[in-house]
Amino acid sequence: MKPAPFDYYAPSTLEEVLALLGQHGDEAKLLAGGQSLMPLINMRLARPAVLVDINRLPGLDYIREDDGMIAIGALTRHASVASSNVLKKSCPMLPHAAQFVGDLQVRNRGTFGGSIAHADPASEFCAVVYTLGGEIVARHAGGSRVIPVEEFFEAPLTTALTPREIATEVRVARIKGAAWSFRGIAPRFGDFVLAGVGIALDFDGEGRCGACRVGMFGVGPTPLRAYKAEQSCVGNRLDEKLIVELAELAATEADPSSDVHASAGYRRELLRWLVGWNLRNASRKHQEEMK
Amino acid sequence: MIGERIKRREDPRLLTGKGQYMADLVIHGMLHAALLRSPHAHARIKRIDPSGALKVPGAVAVFTGADLKQHLEPLASWYNFAGKQAPTQPHDYPLAVSKVRYMGEPVAVVVASDRYVAEDAMEQIEVEYEPLPVVVDAEEAMKENAPLLFEEAGSNIYWQGSFQYGAVEQAFAEADLVVKDKLYFHRFSSTPMEGYAILANYQSVDHSITIWGNFQSPAIFRLRIAHSLGIPMNRVRLITPPDIGGGFGLKMPLHPWAILVAFVSMKVMRPVKWVEDRLEHQAASHHGSEQTSYVEFAAKKDGTILGLRAKIIHNAGAYVHMPEPLGMVEWSHIPQGCYRFRNVAMECYSVLTNKCPVAPNRGYGRMQHQFLIERMMDRVAQELKMDPVDLRLKNFIRPEEFPYESTNGALYDSGQYAACVHKAQETLDWERWKKEQAKAREQGRYIGLGLVSIMDPGVTNMAMVGLFDKSLKMSTTGEAASLTIDPSGTITVLTGSWGQGHETTCAQVVAYEFGIPFEDVYVVPGIDTATHPVAGSSGTYASRFAAMASGALQGAAAELKEKMIRIAAHLWRTDAEKLEFSEGKVREKGGAGKFMPLAQLAALATYSPAKLPPGVKPGMESTFIYNYPKANEMDDSGRANFAATYANVVHAVALEVNPHTGQYEILKYVVVHDAGTLINPLIADGQVHGAVAHSLGAAMLEEFIYNDEGQLLNGSWVDYLCPKATDIPDIEVEHIVTPSPFTAYGVKGMGEGSGPVPALLAQALEDALSPLKQFRITWSRHTPEKVLSMLREARAG
Amino acid sequence: MTRHIITVTVNGTLYTREMDARKLLSDFIREDLGLTGTHLGCEHGQCGTCTILFNGVSMKSCLLLATQADGAKIMTVEGLAKDGVLHPLQESFWEHHGLQCGFCTPGMLMNALYFLTVNPRPTDLEIRRGIAGNLCRCTGYVNIVKAIKAAAEKMAQNKGA
Ligand SMILES: Cc1cc2nc3c(=O)[nH]c(=O)nc-3n(C[C@H](O)[C@H](O)[C@H](O)COP(=O)(O)OP(=O)(O)OC[C@H]3O[C@@H](n4cnc5c(N)ncnc54)[C@H](O)[C@@H]3O)c2cc1C
Ligand code: FES
Numbered sequence A: 001m002k003p004a005p006f007d008y009y010a011p012s013t014l015e016e017v018l019a020l021l022g023q024h025g026d027e028a029k030l031l032a033g034g035q036s037l038m039p040l041i042n043m044r045l046a047r048p049a050v051l052v053d054i055n056r057l058p059g060l061d062y063i064r065e066d067d068g069m070i071a072i073g074a075l076t077r078h079a080s081v082a083s084s085n086v087l088k089k090s091c092p093m094l095p096h097a098a099q100f101v102g103d104l105q106v107r108n109r110g111t112f113g114g115s116i117a118h119a120d121p122a123s124e125f126c127a128v129v130y131t132l133g134g135e136i137v138a139r140h141a142g143g144s145r146v147i148p149v150e151e152f153f154e155a156p157l158t159t160a161l162t163p164r165e166i167a168t169e170v171r172v173a174r175i176k177g178a179a180w181s182f183r184g185i186a187p188r189f190g191d192f193v194l195a196g197v198g199i200a201l202d203f204d205g206e207g208r209c210g211a212c213r214v215g216m217f218g219v220g221p222t223p224l225r226a227y228k229a230e231q232s233c234v235g236n237r238l239d240e241k242l243i244v245e246l247a248e249l250a251a252t253e254a255d256p257s258s259d260v261h262a263s264a265g266y267r268r269e270l271l272r273w274l275v276g277w278n279l280r281n282a283s284r285k286h287q288e289e290m291k
Numbered sequence B: 001m002i003g004e005r006i007k008r009r010e011d012p013r014l015l016t017g018k019g020q021y022m023a024d025l026v027i028h029g030m031l032h033a034a035l036l037r038s039p040h041a042h043a044r045i046k047r048i049d050p051s052g053a054l055k056v057p058g059a060v061a062v063f064t065g066a067d068l069k070q071h072l073e074p075l076a077s078w079y080n081f082a083g084k085q086a087p088t089q090p091h092d093y094p095l096a097v098s099k100v101r102y103m104g105e106p107v108a109v110v111v112a113s114d115r116y117v118a119e120d121a122m123e124q125i126e127v128e129y130e131p132l133p134v135v136v137d138a139e140e141a142m143k144e145n146a147p148l149l150f151e152e153a154g155s156n157i158y159w160q161g162s163f164q165y166g167a168v169e170q171a172f173a174e175a176d177l178v179v180k181d182k183l184y185f186h187r188f189s190s191t192p193m194e195g196y197a198i199l200a201n202y203q204s205v206d207h208s209i210t211i212w213g214n215f216q217s218p219a220i221f222r223l224r225i226a227h228s229l230g231i232p233m234n235r236v237r238l239i240t241p242p243d244i245g246g247g248f249g250l251k252m253p254l255h256p257w258a259i260l261v262a263f264v265s266m267k268v269m270r271p272v273k274w275v276e277d278r279l280e281h282q283a284a285s286h287h288g289s290e291q292t293s294y295v296e297f298a299a300k301k302d303g304t305i306l307g308l309r310a311k312i313i314h315n316a317g318a319y320v321h322m323p324e325p326l327g328m329v330e331w332s333h334i335p336q337g338c339y340r341f342r343n344v345a346m347e348c349y350s351v352l353t354n355k356c357p358v359a360p361n362r363g364y365g366r367m368q369h370q371f372l373i374e375r376m377m378d379r380v381a382q383e384l385k386m387d388p389v390d391l392r393l394k395n396f397i398r399p400e401e402f403p404y405e406s407t408n409g410a411l412y413d414s415g416q417y418a419a420c421v422h423k424a425q426e427t428l429d430w431e432r433w434k435k436e437q438a439k440a441r442e443q444g445r446y447i448g449l450g451l452v453s454i455m456d457p458g459v460t461n462m463a464m465v466g467l468f469d470k471s472l473k474m475s476t477t478g479e480a481a482s483l484t485i486d487p488s489g490t491i492t493v494l495t496g497s498w499g500q501g502h503e504t505t506c507a508q509v510v511a512y513e514f515g516i517p518f519e520d521v522y523v524v525p526g527i528d529t530a531t532h533p534v535a536g537s538s539g540t541y542a543s544r545f546a547a548m549a550s551g552a553l554q555g556a557a558a559e560l561k562e563k564m565i566r567i568a569a570h571l572w573r574t575d576a577e578k579l580e581f582s583e584g585k586v587r588e589k590g591g592a593g594k595f596m597p598l599a600q601l602a603a604l605a606t607y608s609p610a611k612l613p614p615g616v617k618p619g620m621e622s623t624f625i626y627n628y629p630k631a632n633e634m635d636d637s638g639r640a641n642f643a644a645t646y647a648n649v650v651h652a653v654a655l656e657v658n659p660h661t662g663q664y665e666i667l668k669y670v671v672v673h674d675a676g677t678l679i680n681p682l683i684a685d686g687q688v689h690g691a692v693a694h695s696l697g698a699a700m701l702e703e704f705i706y707n708d709e710g711q712l713l714n715g716s717w718v719d720y721l722c723p724k725a726t727d728i729p730d731i732e733v734e735h736i737v738t739p740s741p742f743t744a745y746g747v748k749g750m751g752e753g754s755g756p757v758p759a760l761l762a763q764a765l766e767d768a769l770s771p772l773k774q775f776r777i778t779w780s781r782h783t784p785e786k787v788l789s790m791l792r793e794a795r796a797g
Numbered sequence C: 001m002t003r004h005i006i007t008v009t010v011n012g013t014l015y016t017r018e019m020d021a022r023k024l025l026s027d028f029i030r031e032d033l034g035l036t037g038t039h040l041g042c043e044h045g046q047c048g049t050c051t052i053l054f055n056g057v058s059m060k061s062c063l064l065l066a067t068q069a070d071g072a073k074i075m076t077v078e079g080l081a082k083d084g085v086l087h088p089l090q091e092s093f094w095e096h097h098g099l100q101c102g103f104c105t106p107g108m109l110m111n112a113l114y115f116l117t118v119n120p121r122p123t124d125l126e127i128r129r130g131i132a133g134n135l136c137r138c139t140g141y142v143n144i145v146k147a148i149k150a151a152a153e154k155m156a157q158n159k160g161a
């Protein structure tokens, strides 16, 4: 199991990266942490003619708060996401989710940008950004554009990025309300999930739900939102009856498929339970906060 | 010394990166091989054009099955050994010839300057396949109109046989209760961290070949490798390096690719190395065996088991590589487990399918049988509404009945099965968990307890091959050891097999025998058939090491001690009877008088042969081949003592099921083990941990999943899930020591006694869910998804 | 295929070597530098046997290209013992029988070494999660967890002293 031949470049400026991408188009692949790309290259399932290593680009490893959003540089390692104080304060769902991404070694090398660009439907980071809302900053030789996360994920491992683009930054919305919850179920600790759910909930002074976001992952070709469930939530008290209803509703909005690890039906059942669990958990956290 | 928790001698090199595994070996001028493998499970090779490979710069040579067929003998089987044709597949070569029969079967080999280039060249080989109908299910493969793997054989049934011990018909006629089930034991393997690897170096000048490989039993397969290569056996030298990255039985079978790499070296006249990569290992190395069983148990109302009748169908995969089909009859070690019933009928089928061939995997063949017995014990308990533990206690062979000859002639050496059960319950804190369980049930939570009790037989008596061919009259369990005492008084040890911890345990035994410091004994790491002594069944398999090597070491030590006493008696002109060997010297009995240290005696025997008594040979070396004294030949009714030692193990567990997801968590896990005298309890505990982890992995996570087209769907470690540290609980191990009356020091083989873990979890899961419904789990891998579907079924009423 | 010259420090020694773009760092360490303590159990990032420290943090060397190590400081298992004295982690693995075949051991040690720098006083569960990227087929992890825990205590004591 050894890689097929390729040419390798490790530019130290974004301009060079963009020039190489411009020149080689879909013959070229960006190499970030390599935690998804290298296994494919080793197995010769990916055979890029040109590898453009972006690890030597300066200034893409940062996490900072920018007008209401948190901006994360594409080369920020998972380990930095896991330990970031900015995130723990303003977007704690991300560092929480980071604990479940692969393992220590993977988190030491894998990058946030790579994770988003790789677009695994069961990726924790894709799920969090999709759930909370955000955007991806993409650069190409002619300029740049900002892609809303709702338009970013197109299919498993497929995004709106063109082969000539690089994602330089991912922006994710802060969690404003107090209540959030995130949990997935994987075959083993750190594996990609069979099903996962992230929830962010605002409550009004009366304990009724305000804005509500229910994200689902591992249960469709891309991360998903349970929009119907979200709508049914708004303005209501989260009692047990409503929770069961919302879980049912969310389960109908998922689109899981079967593989060696689980059937679509099982994934849907896990999802149903996870929606309920996360709603209860968020609500409990909110109540604790109130005390 | 024996029984001490001595830190392992091999560890410093392994901890500092100085281990020597196969992949680390380098010979000047060596080439690297890569194997092109079939993407199809069953297809005719219509055309194969390897010429493209040689156009890749750095590629040196390429060979296909046709080349092998022209120059090699097909792989040997037990039958060839008896001078007969195997029932089917006489055309088994290390590369497919005209047809491929499983996904991943090699069709061509390329050698090149390095592995990268070899893989580039491999991609340039053109093969045109004509896909054929595929059969992956053994029962389907037995049907009349099933696609045939070997058309010339006319059937996919490689071998079938029936065995009857005791009065089976009568037992079933007299039974108050007969329970029946169809059980399925799934396909997995312990996938060692290191794959196979071979380095072969042919010398044309004397037509000899040296093959390095991570062989678990070079001694057994040397003959067969020589046979295929057409090189006299004495010119085939096999070397196992000091370190093997896990074998678990999978590196034991006849190694087709050792023959392949050797062949390539002969052709290109250069050393050639091949290291199996992970994808190759998962798809096409060897898997553990998969078995479907139709079982009936006969019992009395009071719970006395009367007999067992089983039809077992063994999915052997596409080829039968020696020691297969032995897995099919491994139940003969323990036909009735730990229990007293004496009526057993077994009808066995070894069936070829378009899956990867099978091989020994920790608990070879016995695991499947133990699963069957323990599951059926639970079924009887359910039917009689008896406590499953009480049912076992009732049926155990009693301590006073040992040595106990089982119905098929297996001679169980010793044991205290009930004591092990009690100790396990105590260690688990059974009563406390019962209370927790009751409390949990009130809260709608599901805690389950389980306890199984099984045999962990050690050592295979090769008489067993008689079960599939009566004319094969073997009786070896043998192991060889040689000891040399040099004139400085240090001792060098060579043994005929090699495995984890042996450097330490052998040194312990020898130091004990001579009463000398542990440091004075050096055990040469690895095996070299040119220098190491071997016996008929030398090898690291069937937990044979402790029992057999210690016998050989003890035998060799006894010879040397006696020799030294004779020499001293001669020098001192006294009677040998008046002398003894103790604490590294020959001395007058009691120790108060004259003495002579072993260094002096060894120096004398080496340099001054004229001083030796008549009839005593110069030098201080002894090679001893030990055969287990109770290893007999099989008689005409299929009876023999098919193993040597009969350790037993009790496993107990408490687990909790998540009723919403079907996941379950092991709350506590206990093993009570009786392997007789333990040479090194530190190492013994480690063996138990490892064995449990393998079986827990199998029971929870691991399975090779094929679709109907014979495609392996989880061929990488992304999808084939080995347990991580977060999946295995802390495992508490307790020992009870009932020495074997028949072996050196009373040791028994150990380390494979975790076969029934799938049955244990099944029992505990049934127990957990019993307030909802009485389930009958008939399968061996318990995924959360299956558990959840049971819960759903129970809720639906 | 492009070729590259790199300069890399491995276990304190500076090496300059030339290689093909596709040469994996794991193969480079094993074949070009002859440091065969770093093992390859899967070559696709799942087993952790190839774990090394790359600029001080643990990574799987089969998922890195050798060229990426240009200018880096690498530590492999061979760099763990100093002047023939075993590192407390090595001692502890030995003492607690935390290894059997030893194939996973170098990667396990390197990852544990890094893990203890970020979590010097771990619980059993934290240890298990910390080494979840390292498979071991022999030990059932029981003694590995014990060994890491004991080493952590020893190392904390040494620091305190
Ligand atoms: C053992 C193991 C377990 C894992 N478990 C999980 C898990 O549980 N959950 C999870 O989410 N992930 C998991 N991963 C994947 C891991 O998180 C990866 O790090 C991540 O998916 C990809 O990030 P990377 O930086 O490694 O990207 P790379 O592997 O370098 O690249 C991945 C893809 O993204 C492209 N790319 C990279 N960066 C950019 C960019 N800036 N702009 C445009 N395209 C880019 C590359 O060209 C490539 O196609 C696991 C990986 C391993 C090896
Ligand atoms: S060899 Fe690198 S993770 Fe397995």
Ligand code: FES
Pocket (backbone or CB within 6 Å): B193, B245, B246, C098, C099, C100, C101, C102, C103, C104, C105, C135, C136, C137, C138, C139
């Ligand atoms: S000790 Fe063998 S794999 Fe860990």
